[in-house]
Amino acid sequence: MRLTQSAGRRLVAGVPILWLLVLFLIPFIIVFRISFSEVRLAIPPYTPLISWRHGTPSLEAHTSAYAFLFTDPLYVSSYLYSLKVAAVSTLCCLLIGYPMAYAIARASAATRSVLLMLIVLPFWTSFLLRVYAWIGLLKNNGVINNTLLYLGVIHHPLALLQTDFAVYIGIVYSYLPFMILPLYANLEKHDPALLEAAADLGARPLRAFLAITLPQSFAGIVAGSLLVFIPAVGEYVIPTLLGRTDQLMIGRVLSDEFFENRDWPVASAVAILILLLLVVPIMLFQRTQRRELEASR
Amino acid sequence: MKSRGLFARTALVLGLVFLYVPIVSMIIFSFNNSRLVTVWDAAHSPTLKWYVALIRNEQILTAAWLSIRIALIAASCAVVLGTLAGMALARFGAFRGRLLLAGMTTAPIVMPEVITGLSLLLLFVALQQLIGWPRGVGAVTIALAHITFCMAYVTVVVQSRLTGFDESLEEAAMDLGARPLVVFLRVTLPLILPAIASGWLLAFTLSWDDLVITQFVAGPGSSTLPMVIFSKVRFGVTPDVNALATILVLIVASGIAISTVWMRYRQKRRERDLQLAAAANL
Numbered sequence: 001m002r003l004t005q006s007a008g009r010r011l012v013a014g015v016p017i018l019w020l021l022v023l024f025l026i027p028f029i030i031v032f033r034i035s036f037s038e039v040r041l042a043i044p045p046y047t048p049l050i051s052w053r054h055g056t057p058s059l060e061a062h063t064s065a066y067a068f069l070f071t072d073p074l075y076v077s078s079y080l081y082s083l084k085v086a087a088v089s090t091l092c093c094l095l096i097g098y099p100m101a102y103a104i105a106r107a108s109a110a111t112r113s114v115l116l117m118l119i120v121l122p123f124w125t126s127f128l129l130r131v132y133a134w135i136g137l138l139k140n141n142g143v144i145n146n147t148l149l150y151l152g153v154i155h156h157p158l159a160l161l162q163t164d165f166a167v168y169i170g171i172v173y174s175y176l177p178f179m180i181l182p183l184y185a186n187l188e189k190h191d192p193a194l195l196e197a198a199a200d201l202g203a204r205p206l207r208a209f210l211a212i213t214l215p216q217s218f219a220g221i222v223a224g225s226l227l228v229f230i231p232a233v234g235e236y237v238i239p240t241l242l243g244r245t246d247q248l249m250i251g252r253v254l255s256d257e258f259f260e261n262r263d264w265p266v267a268s269a270v271a272i273l274i275l276l277l278l279v280v281p282i283m284l285f286q287r288t289q290r291r292e293l294e295a296s297r
Numbered sequence: 298m299k300s301r302g303l304f305a306r307t308a309l310v311l312g313l314v315f316l317y318v319p320i321v322s323m324i325i326f327s328f329n330n331s332r333l334v335t336v337w338d339a340a341h342s343p344t345l346k347w348y349v350a351l352i353r354n355e356q357i358l359t360a361a362w363l364s365i366r367i368a369l370i371a372a373s374c375a376v377v378l379g380t381l382a383g384m385a386l387a388r389f390g391a392f393r394g395r396l397l398l399a400g401m402t403t404a405p406i407v408m409p410e411v412i413t414g415l416s417l418l419l420l421f422v423a424l425q426q427l428i429g430w431p432r433g434v435g436a437v438t439i440a441l442a443h444i445t446f447c448m449a450y451v452t453v454v455v456q457s458r459l460t461g462f463d464e465s466l467e468e469a470a471m472d473l474g475a476r477p478l479v480v481f482l483r484v485t486l487p488l489i490l491p492a493i494a495s496g497w498l499l500a501f502t503l504s505w506d507d508l509v510i511t512q513f514v515a516g517p518g519s520s521t522l523p524m525v526i527f528s529k530v531r532f533g534v535t536p537d538v539n540a541l542a543t544i545l546v547l548i549v550a551s552g553i554a555i556s557t558v559w560m561r562y563r564q565k566r567r568e569r570d571l572q573l574a575a576a577a578n579l
Contacts, residue, residue: 008477008478009385009389009392012381012384012385012389013381013382013385013389013392013394013395013398015378015381016378016379016381016382016385016398016402016448016452017382017394017397017398017401019378019444019445019448020398020401020402020445020448021401022420023417023420023441023442023444023445024401024404024405024445025401026420027416027417027419027420028416030416030419030420030423031412031415031416031419034419044422044423044426096308096312096315097312099304099305099308099309099312100305100308100309100312100313102305103302103305103306103308103309104309106302106305115309117553117557118313118316118317119313119316121549121550121553122316122317122320124502124549124552124553125320125542125545125546125549126505126506126523126526126542126545127506127508128506128508128523128526128527128530129323129526129538129541129542129545130319130320132323132526132530132538132542133319133320133322133323133542134319135530136319136322136323136326136539137318137319137322143322173315173316173319176312176315176316226407227406227407230407230408230409231407231408231409231410233409234409234410234411234412235409236410236411236509237508237509237527240531241530241531251409251410251411254411254412254415255411255509255512258415258513264419267415268415268419271411271412271415271416274409274412275412278409281407282404282407282408285403285407286399286400286403286404289403289453290399293456293457293460
């Protein structure tokens with residue numbers, strides 16, 4: 001009995017662990033390994049890491065892919081640009097999402113479920129199509145320009161598409177629910193009695209908010225910000241459809257190196273450098289996730 | 298107090314407008330006669346011609362059918378693996394590999410898709426070199442990739458549902474001599490069934506919608522619907538995509554409406570049953 005139980009347990013935990021080891025962890029090791037190879041015209045198009053000479057293995061690690069990335073200003077600038085775009089978009093999401101989450105958390109139970117449904121519903125429709133919709137709104141003869149021209153606010157169409165602004169709009173629009181939901185989950189648990197007590201003691205609403213609500217919601221802010229920031233750094237679809245053509249984001253660079261230049265080592269090196277940057281945020285996210293799940297116990 | 302409530306409520310309304318304006322504009326312009334998409338041709342609109350063009354588009358229909366099949370397989374496998382992982386994380390306490398499993402199920406959720414896609418393709422290439430399988434990339438490799446990132450989401454959903462329940466029901470069943478498998482089937486599974494259902498729907502949507510990872514692990518002749526749409530819209534706006542978007546929004550909205558009504562109905566019926574039971578006990 002005891003034996004079958006532990007065997008069953010091993011099976012329950014073992015199957016997903018094995019799956020993720022093979023399809024999640026080992027792939028990263030392969031990427032890491034290929035980033036230290038050189039391109040060659042063969043299948044697969046990179047040099048082996050260990051070569052056999054006269055029966056003895058010798059390690060042949062090249063750092064040329066990394067050296068290439070650091071010497072070409074194109075890569076450095078797209079790396080920094082991606083960081084800037086992700087940071088600004090995360091901040092915008094927070095500034096827009098916080099009051100929205102706050103209003104939902106303060107609404108009555110019946111309205112709350114309707115509002116949450118309205119926040120989540122766009123998420124269930126295609127991400128790609130929602131980004132595409134912004135092309136129709138932002139382009140030169142698009143809805144926004146046509147409306148402004150019709151109203152006489154402007155006399156020449158504004159260049160909105162293929163700008164930083166369009167990328168910010170696209171990211172904020174697509175990732176806003178990921179900011180609102182963790183914030184809402186946090187704000188909903190706050191005890192309104194604390195705010196009432198503060199008001200009774202003569203604190204103005206703004207002061208009470210800054211002293212009580214804001215610090216208490218810190219965990220929600222962190223979780224929401226990480227859920228936006230980490231994927232936004234490597235975003236590919238939004239900058240490709242809405243963004244500038246003279247300044248690429250790092251995710252697009254990775255994809256182009258792989259598909260257009262067929263340079264697997266450089267593409268792998270780009271992936272490793274993005275991961276190095278994101279390793280701390282990802283671990284932070286895992287910690288908040290774990291705390292959240294343990295707190296709900 | 299009042300002013301802050303007003304500020305937050307205004308932000309909420311504006312935010313919702315921001316979320317829905319693009320969707321509404323797509324729906325409106327799907328009935329537009331003009332090819333110029335965003336210039337309303339009042340004389341000949343509304344028209345259904347883009348919907349007709351859509352259902353005659355062989356390429357889109359083939360891609361949609363492939364996407365549906367992959368999403369069905371990916372969601373179903375992801376639900377099994379994700380439920381196992383969620384069970385292990387929520388119920389097994391400390392075990393060897395727990396931290397590893399926890400890390401590997403939360404990381405895919407935030408991992409930039411280009412990295413996941415690249416690493417999976419390189420894995421498939423390496424596997425092919427090593428053991429000769431999978432033979433080339435295509436529907437099989439797409440499904441394997443989708444199962445992997447979908448199961449992370451299912452795990453989180455199932456795990457948080459399980460942590461919401463204490464273990465006393467399962468312990469009671471064990472004390473009464475039920476074997477672990479019976480406990481799972483008769484006690485745990487019914488408790489987490491709503492989480493499994495929403496996990497399946499989430500996985501289906503994510504798989505159906507994925508572009509970036511799919512592009513890496515797809516081969517010639519295995520274009521999914523997002524891939525076809527992306528190659529169309531990359532070179533400008535096309536009106537039949539508006540029609541497609543409208544149909545998808547309609548399906549999702551009616552699905553959510555039906556499930557909401559159904560859940561309300563079940564809730565009401567349960568309350569009534571409880572009242573009847575209480576009345577019978579008197």
